[in-house]
Amino acid sequence: MTVQSASWPQGPFAAAHDSGIWLRCQLHCHTTRSDGTPEPEALVRHYADAGFDVVAITDHWLITEADSGRDGPVLVPASELSADLDRAPFEAEVLALGIARLPNPRVPFASIAACAAWIAEQGGAAVLAHPRWSMLDADDILPAVALHGLEVLNGGCALEQGNGLSDAVWDRLSERGFHLAAVATDDSHRAGDPGGSDSLLAWTMVRAAERSAAAVVDAVRGGRSYASTGPAIHTLERVAGGLEVACSPALAVGLVSGPWDGGRVSADPARAAHRARVLERDADGLIVRAHLDEPEFCVWGRVEIEAADGGRAWTGPLALPGVRAPYRTGG
Ligand SMILES: [Zn+2]
Incomplete structure (x- = not known):
């Protein structure tokens, strides 16, 4: 079992990362290209106006491109992929951050482990989405040794169904030696919608070596992050x-x-x-x-x-x- 945190006793706060910069990241959000309401450019502008440095658009089984504009946020090519679970009709979902292509064929992976391994092989960061909303146990997650992070808080699930907080399963994984980076996201589908927005609820602070997509992905892979719904x-x-x-x-x-x-x-x-x-x-x-x-x-x-x-x-x-x-x- 990989114990990733053995090398980061203070995580992103260690002196070794003093030369890095903190970037406020939205790592889970959707557009019209899958099941969201905002157009890609409008979504990016929405997060830019709210002070985000980084946006990863994670439409389901798509890598959505957008124009970030001059001095706009860093865009991380990303997608939300899915994996079958043995025991349930429902799928688990995994954020693939920093991937250049999609799996072929575009069908759910056989397991969370296979999905995470594919993402890791692409050089991406694999982040388990909303474990509580998916009702996952530690035993569902432990075999997925290639995972890098976990959504401790999914804002959309918290807002709309009250089951966005996944700290309990995260702690059970930590107790069993499987340490996953802290990630919190909006999982917005209606960002900025005047009829009711589900954005600006949660974000991930990443300590990146520089302001680039590659550096953000590298930081999540290395556990150099903290998750927040407000506090710094x-x-x-x-x-x-x-x-x-x-x-x-x-x-x-x-x-x-x-x-x-x-x-x-x-x-x-x-x-x-x-x-x-x-x-x-x-x-x-x-x-x-x-x-x-x-x-x-x-x-x-x-x-x-x-x-x-x-x-x-x-x-x-x-x-x-x-x-x-x-x-x-x-x-
Ligand atoms: Zn999502």
């Missing part, structure tokens, strides 16, 4: 005994880890903190810098920020030096 994570540093996080004003900051493990601190001093403490607050008393203890037992953890408006940000799983020991129950 400014820095993440290893310090003695844990991590120090600087972020946009937060109601709570936590380290999510495996069974029995992790810690969290809230801005409200009346709320109990566990294995975490506030280092700095803003004028409103919200957390802008926090210390998180490293895991006690588990060898991985991920940082999660919660903002006062309900927005969240998630780092990918980080390799942290917990002690992997049998849990003691006192029995």
Whole structure:
């Protein structure tokens, strides 16, 4: 099993990536070319106007081209592919970011593993779309060792069906040593539609070596990202005994880890903190810098920020030096 995060204990925040740039990416959105309402150029303009640096149009089984215009966002050639599941009439879907051609024939892959492997062979980044919406278990995903990332939050699924959050299955994968990069997306089909838009809900911050499609794909393949529906994570540093996080004003900051493990601190001093403490607050008393203890037992953890408006940000799983020991129950 590939443990990708072993080489990125601080992920995109490691000093080795100091020369990189943060790019705000929309990595999942649809146009009239498949089942969306905006024309490709209108979709790109919509995200450009909202401050996005990168757009990957992911029409189903198509690579949709668009004119980004002068100084427009970087366009990543991409598609949303599908794979059969043994046990269900429904398919799983995988984002293929940075592919130059489509599979031939254009039929669903036999498995998520085969789909991810094909994408990886093309030099693309394979990101599992909406695992909760597809009702996938960790056992459905573990064989797909070529996957690079997972949508921890799919905005469209969250908005329209309330099942866009996939943190539980993501953590089960991490606990079993399969660490996938943090991705959050809109999966918009009606971006900017005056009758009801499903965009600007979620995005992925990627630490790319440069402002290019290839660098974005390379960063997702290497786990150099965090996912957000609002909050920003400014820095993440290893310090003695844990991590120090600087972020946009937060109601709570936590380290999510495996069974029995992790810690969290809230801005409200009346709320109990566990294995975490506030280092700095803003004028409103919200957390802008926090210390998180490293895991006690588990060898991985991920940082999660919660903002006062309900927005969240998630780092990918980080390799942290917990002690992997049998849990003691006192029995
Ligand atoms: Zn989609």
